[in-house]
Amino acid sequence: MIEDHGARLARARMADLHREAEAHRLARRCPRPRMRDGLHAAYARLWWAVRPRAGTWAPRLLHH
Structure with a gap:
């Protein structure tokens, strides 16, 4: 060797x-x-998919 x-x-x-x-x-x-973390990318994609519009009740619920 x-x-x-x-x-x-x-x-x-x-x-x-x-x-x-x-x-x-x-x-x-x-x-x-580009995001290498697939899990974080999936969570971000899920958050942008389910993100409610402003003026609804859901943002106040989600921000707690």
């Missing part, structure tokens, strides 16, 4: 961190960042 497992793990982790930082930098330059 040419290099030990710890060095390979450290190199892989550094590459992963660098790729994540590059993706974050590219996403920050993008004007509209």
Whole structure:
């Protein structure tokens, strides 16, 4: 074995961190960042779907 497992793990982790930082930098330059969290996106979509119009009784109920 040419290099030990710890060095390979450290190199892989550094590459992963660098790729994540590059993706974050590219996403920050993008004007509209896409949501990677599927659960949060589903909750936001559900909230925008069931969001009542202003002037009804439901906003007062939902804001508590």
